[in-house]
Amino acid sequence: MTERRADEAAMDVLRRARDAVAREAWADAYGLLSGLDTARLTSDDCAALADAAWWTSRIEESIVHRVRAYSGYAAAGAARRAAYCAWMLFNEHQMAGRAAVAAGWLRRARRHLCGEPECVEQCYLAWTDAEAAQQRGALDEATASARRMAQIARRCDSPDLDAMAVQVQAAVLVARGRVADGLDLLDDTMCAAMAGELSAFFTGWIYCLGLMQCMACADLGRAAEWTDAAMRWCASMPAENNFRGLCRVHRVQVLQLRGRWTCAAAEAVRTCEELLPYERRMAAEAFYVLGEIQRRRGESAAAEQSYERAHELGRDPQPGLALLRLAQGKAEASAAALRLALAGDGTSGIERCRLLAARVEVCLALSRLDEARAAAEKLVRAAEDWQERCGSAGTPLHASAASAGGAVALAERDLDRALPLLHRALTLWLELAVPYEAAQVRMTLAAAHRAAGDVEGARMELRAARQTFEELGAVPDTRRAAALLADVRGQQPGGLTEREIEVLRLVAAGRTNRAIAAKLVISEHTVARHLNNIFAKLDVSSRAAATAYAYTHGLA
Numbered sequence: 002m003t004e005r006r007a008d009e010a011a012m013d014v015l016r017r018a019r020d021a022v023a024r025e026a027w028a029d030a031y032g033l034l035s036g037l038d039t040a041r042l043t044s045d046d047c048a049a050l051a052d053a054a055w056w057t058s059r060i061e062e063s064i065v066h067r068v069r070a071y072s073g074y075a076a077a078g079a080a081r082r083a084a085y086c087a088w089m090l091f092n093e094h095q096m097a098g099r100a101a102v103a104a105g106w107l108r109r110a111r112r113h114l115c116g117e118p119e120c121v122e123q124c125y126l127a128w129t130d131a132e133a134a135q136q137r138g139a140l141d142e143a144t145a146s147a148r149r150m151a152q153i154a155r156r157c158d159s160p161d162l163d164a165m166a167v168q169v170q171a172a173v174l175v176a177r178g179r180v181a182d183g184l185d186l187l188d189d190t191m192c193a194a195m196a197g198e199l200s201a202f203f204t205g206w207i208y209c210l211g212l213m214q215c216m217a218c219a220d221l222g223r224a225a226e227w228t229d230a231a232m233r234w235c236a237s238m239p240a241e242n243n244f245r246g247l248c249r250v251h252r253v254q255v256l257q258l259r260g261r262w263t264c265a266a267a268e269a270v271r272t273c274e275e276l277l278p279y280e281r282r283m284a285a286e287a288f289y290v291l292g293e294i295q296r297r298r299g300e301s302a303a304a305e306q307s308y309e310r311a312h313e314l315g316r317d318p319q320p321g322l323a324l325l326r327l328a329q330g331k332a333e334a335s336a337a338a339l340r341l342a343l344a345g346d347g348t349s350g351i352e353r354c355r356l357l358a359a360r361v362e363v364c365l366a367l368s369r370l371d372e373a374r375a376a377a378e379k380l381v382r383a384a385e386d387w388q389e390r391c392g393s394a395g396t397p398l399h400a401s402a403a404s405a406g407g408a409v410a411l412a413e414r415d416l417d418r419a420l421p422l423l424h425r426a427l428t429l430w431l432e433l434a435v436p437y438e439a440a441q442v443r444m445t446l447a448a449a450h451r452a453a454g455d456v457e458g459a460r461m462e463l464r465a466a467r468q469t470f471e472e473l474g475a476v477p478d479t480r481r482a483a484a485l486l487a488d489v490r491g492q493q494p495g496g497l498t499e500r501e502i503e504v505l506r507l508v509a510a511g512r513t514n515r516a517i518a519a520k521l522v523i524s525e526h527t528v529a530r531h532l533n534n535i536f537a538k539l540d541v542s543s544r545a546a547a548t549a550y551a552y553t554h555g556l557a
Contacts, residue, residue, distance in 0.1 A: 022049040027056035044073030084113035088125045124162040161203040164190045180391035205244030212251040219397045228252045246275030260436040285314035299476040320359030330548030361405040377405040400429035440469035504531040509551035
């Protein structure tokens with residue numbers, strides 16, 4: 002009697018678990034199914050438990066249960082179900098970085114479907130073929146695979162895989178250089194996800210891949226709109242779901258660009274925690290963005306740790322780390338790092354443009370005008386090329402190219418060229434709603450106005466820049482703007498005396514106290530006193546930090 006009651010109780014749990022699966026209540030389904038003896042579970046139940054484990058971020062458990070489901074289907078001769086499980090195992094192992102194991106499961110999926118009549122499971126193989134061909138640069142082959150996927154999906158009446166096929170075709174169009182066409186096509190799939198026309202699994206995939214494409218194309222407007230929609234959807238799913246962390250990476254990127262740094266930093270920390278167990282590549286991006294925020298806030302040690310963590314997880318920490326080195330007064334090290342990064346085979350597209358913009362800044366700091374000009378000209382060519390692809394002259398690439406070109410022209414004392422470029426850059430960054438970059442352009446504009454004799458114009462730009470930096474929490478830039486504003490008003494940067502500025506310049510040049518004393522014909526004791534005063538006025542505690550201040554305030 003006791004055994005019978007136990008069987009009835011177990012069957013009741015199984016009925017409730019199956020109901021939870023039907024409702025896609027994955028947390029409930031996992032709690033119920035994982036408590037049952039696996040001997041009671043059918044292959045369908047094991048597959049459902051694998052899905053429930055996946056949705057609640059238990060990836061390794063998902064793999065274990067999916068293997069059980071696969072074995073059951075294969076033994077029963079259920080080729081289509083076995084093929085789907087094999088493809089899912091391929092996908093899970095691939096995301097975990099186990100390429101050889103993933104390849105083995107993909108071969109099994111192909112074997113099970115070989116000779117089968119046309120079915121929806123073949124869409125997964127066409128999807129994989131399209132992505133692999135695109136990675137090899139075989140775009141005609143990728144297009145053919147994406148079209149084959151779409152045709153099968155429509156004949157088999159699968160809205161999910163039809164939408165995914167459109168997404169794949171959009172990615173291939175972007176890779177072909179037809180960016181505007183690709184992003185327009187992408188909008189259609191995103192609308193399908195937003196309208197609730199797709200299953201949860203494919204809604205998450207469409208959002209994640211679409212957002213990745215928007216960010217790769219530097220389409221901030223699209224990225225912001227779709228990120229908000231994706232996060233609203235994620236909020237309706239289990240708290241631990243995998244897609245939340247993947248979508249949040251792009252939310253972090255958008256928030257950082259939009260100047261919402263406090264929120265972005267908090268989201269970045271959460272994203273790292275969510276993604277590290279199973280998606281290290283995307284977690285690396287979150288660490289990098291966190292480093293960018295910390296660098297701009299003046300949190301050098303924290304920024305360095307974030308860049309190092311991003312590097313450990315496989316993300317090149319440039320150009321952020323190079324710009325951190327520049328702020329630390331290590332301009333030569335910064336220049337060397339960027340030179341190596343630009344020489345790498347993996348740098349292309351938008352990422353390469355970011356490296357070039359940083360190279361302009363570093364070369365100008367080192368007074369290497371030829372190198373700065375060459376990098377700025379490459380940026381202009383990249384922006385022109387991108388305009389042909391996307392049909393817009395108002396992208397971040399155009400803003401970056403105008404910023405760099407204006408800074409180089411100013412360094413060459415060509416104000417007739419510098420001022421229009423800088424005004425164009427400012428207009429673009431403001432239209433793109435990227436406040437930090439806009440404020441940086443204002444700083445350069447202030448220098449250009451001052452060089453042209455327009456002191457009032459310089460004051461206005463510096464005041465606007467300082468206000469933006471204060472609102473963002475960009476402490477070093479706020480100090481720099483305040484110091485330059487004081488200088489325009491006839492005051493010395495940081496309230497330093499002329500003698501203290503002389504000492505600071507020599508410190509920035511790497512001179513010792515003894516060498517400074519000899520150069521200025523004063524005692525070492527007097528040099529030490531001047532240094533103490535400099536440290537106190539600039540609120541720094543080391544020669545390196547004082548050197549960084551000198552570089553960023555034009556005193557070195």
